[in-house]
Amino acid sequence: MNTKEKIISEALKIYNRDGIRTVTTRQIAQEMGISAGNLHYHFKHTEDIIFHIFQLLEAAYEKMILLPEKGGYSFQQLLEVFIEGSYALINKYSFIFENFVELCSWIPGIAESYRHLVEQREGQLVSLFIYYADAGMFRREIPLLNLKRFVRQLFIVSDFWSSSYAVLGRQQGIDPFDDYRQTIHTAFYPYLL
Amino acid sequence: MNTKEKIISEALKIYNRDGIRTVTTRQIAQEMGISAGNLHYHFKHTEDIIFHIFQLLEAAYEKMILLPEKGGYSFQQLLEVFIEGSYALINKYSFIFENFVELCSWIPGIAESYRHLVEQREGQLVSLFIYYADAGMFRREIPLLNLKRFVRQLFIVSDFWSSSYAVLGRQQGIDPFDDYRQTIHTAFYPYLL
DNA sequence: ACAAATTTAGAACAATTGTTCTAAATTTGT
DNA sequence: ACAAATTTAGAACAATTGTTCTAAATTTGT
Numbered sequence: 001m002n003t004k005e006k007i008i009s010e011a012l013k014i015y016n017r018d019g020i021r022t023v024t025t026r027q028i029a030q031e032m033g034i035s036a037g038n039l040h041y042h043f044k045h046t047e048d049i050i051f052h053i054f055q056l057l058e059a060a061y062e063k064m065i066l067l068p069e070k071g072g073y074s075f076q077q078l079l080e081v082f083i084e085g086s087y088a089l090i091n092k093y094s095f096i097f098e099n100f101v102e103l104c105s106w107i108p109g110i111a112e113s114y115r116h117l118v119e120q121r122e123g124q125l126v127s128l129f130i131y132y133a134d135a136g137m138f139r140r141e142i143p144l145l146n147l148k149r150f151v152r153q154l155f156i157v158s159d160f161w162s163s164s165y166a167v168l169g170r171q172q173g174i175d176p177f178d179d180y181r182q183t184i185h186t187a188f189y190p191y192l193l
Numbered sequence: 194m195n196t197k198e199k200i201i202s203e204a205l206k207i208y209n210r211d212g213i214r215t216v217t218t219r220q221i222a223q224e225m226g227i228s229a230g231n232l233h234y235h236f237k238h239t240e241d242i243i244f245h246i247f248q249l250l251e252a253a254y255e256k257m258i259l260l261p262e263k264g265g266y267s268f269q270q271l272l273e274v275f276i277e278g279s280y281a282l283i284n285k286y287s288f289i290f291e292n293f294v295e296l297c298s299w300i301p302g303i304a305e306s307y308r309h310l311v312e313q314r315e316g317q318l319v320s321l322f323i324y325y326a327d328a329g330m331f332r333r334e335i336p337l338l339n340l341k342r343f344v345r346q347l348f349i350v351s352d353f354w355s356s357s358y359a360v361l362g363r364q365q366g367i368d369p370f371d372d373y374r375q376t377i378h379t380a381f382y383p384y385l386l
Numbered sequence: 387a388c389a390a391a392t393t394t395a396g397a398a399c400a401a402t403t404g405t406t407c408t409a410a411a412t413t414t415g416t
Numbered sequence: 417a418c419a420a421a422t423t424t425a426g427a428a429c430a431a432t433t434g435t436t437c438t439a440a441a442t443t444t445g446t
Contacts, residue, residue, distance in 0.1 A: 019294075019295065019298055020295075021295055021298070021299060043285075066335060087369060098294045099294065099295060100356065100360065101212075101291045101292065101356045101359050101360060102212065102213075102295060103216070104290060104359070104360045105212055105359075106214060111360055114360060114361075115360070115361060139383075146379065146382060147384075149375055149376070149379040150379060150382075152376065153350060153376060153379050153380055154356060154359045154380070155357065156349065156350050156353055156376070157346060157349050157350060159357070160349055160353035160356060160357065161349060163293065163294045163356070164348065164349045164352070164353065166294050166297070166298075166309060167293065167294060167297045167304055167307060167308070168308060170306055182342055183342070183345065183346060183349070185342075186339065186342040186343055186345070186346045187346055189339060189343075190332075190383035190384060191383060
């Protein structure tokens with residue numbers, strides 16, 4: 001692992017632990033035992049570090065949504081795969097989810113990528129639900145418009161569960177994965193057969 | 194309106210417009226035409242300004258949830274009242290909703306108040322749903338546990354719609370109130386009769 | 387009307403922060 | 417083995433920021 005990769009992994013660790021408000025490049029450099037000058041030799045601007053991390057998340061997410069080629073899986077199985085996969089990302093890159101709005105206004109490239117991702121994902125999910133509705137595992141009589149809105153709602157719940165948990169769940173010691181799983185299941189609950 | 198109130202209203206305006214990352218007390222003072230020294234005479238610390246604004250939101254929210262004493266209203270009517278009331282607050286104090294996680298870790302008092310509010314509100318909503326289930330306007334066979342989880346989901350959707358809209362909807366020119374309304378309706382849709 | 391209290395402006399302070407610069411150390415390619 | 421390229425540390429810079437301090441201006445109470 002070269003210095004550049006070390007900076008990324010250390011920055012990720014520190015941002016996840018302390019948030020983005022108080023963390024400085026000096027702190028990152030100090031905690032990993034290199035000079036601030038050296039850090040800025042590898043990443044000229046702080047945004048470059050964060051954007052790099054975001055791109056790792058983006059790549060991992062796009063890899064994940066390619067996996068289940070709706071062959072043979074039941075809807076429940078597919079849901080479980082999605083929950084596990086997305087939770088792993090939320091957990092690994094938690095600071096991005098918890099500071100998403102701020103990051104989007106600070107680094108416009110992040111907002112653009114996210115919008116692109118959402119748009120792409122929206123169509124996929126709707127057609128997936130229709131497929132499983134035909135297969136008798138998803139409520140059938142839902143109008144297309146409502147299905148689209150359900151997908152939008154799903155994005156809010158799934159992308160901001162992390163923010164809600166940070167404020168409500170974390171100090172109550174609730175198991176995060178279990179809580180996330182329940183939250184997603186709750187969103188699907190009235191739509192499943 | 195005395196200086197203290199002016200500071201609050203100007204700070205709210207500026208935070209809503211620019212977010213909390215880039216705004217400084219100097220900027221607030223300058224935009225309202227007073228000196229920075231004067232501003233800090235009224236609010237010793239920046240947090241004091243933000244916490245004061247949060248308490249205004251809190252007070253307005255608590256006032257709102259007292260209003261509909263479930264007498265005579267249909268569930269649909271009550272929902273409409275809730276949507277209008279909560280949207281007005283989300284709109285007026287948008288920077289708080291959009292930067293909620295960061296504010297909670299910066300100013301612990303905000304997190305505490307929010308947790309208290311959620312806890313109090315959770316029980317109210319569950320009993321409201323049961324009441325309307327008995328009145329035949331809400332799905333009846335939902336287990337209590339699922340009802341509680343639905344309420345949790347509702348908080349995520351309602352409190353973080355604003356964050357999602359800031360990233361996805363705002364630049365697409367979607368009407369915010371309409372979008373919020375649709376989002377909340379979508380959450381209720383499968384539960385209504 | 388005038389002494390006391392409050393408010394205000396502006397300078398000043400102290401700390402921080404991202405970033406750049408320079409020279410030394412290290413690595414790489416041949 | 418050695419010249420060239422890369423990496424590194426640490427000092428230095430420039431700008432910012434929250435906050436305090438001081439003295440003047442204004443308001444308040446009697």
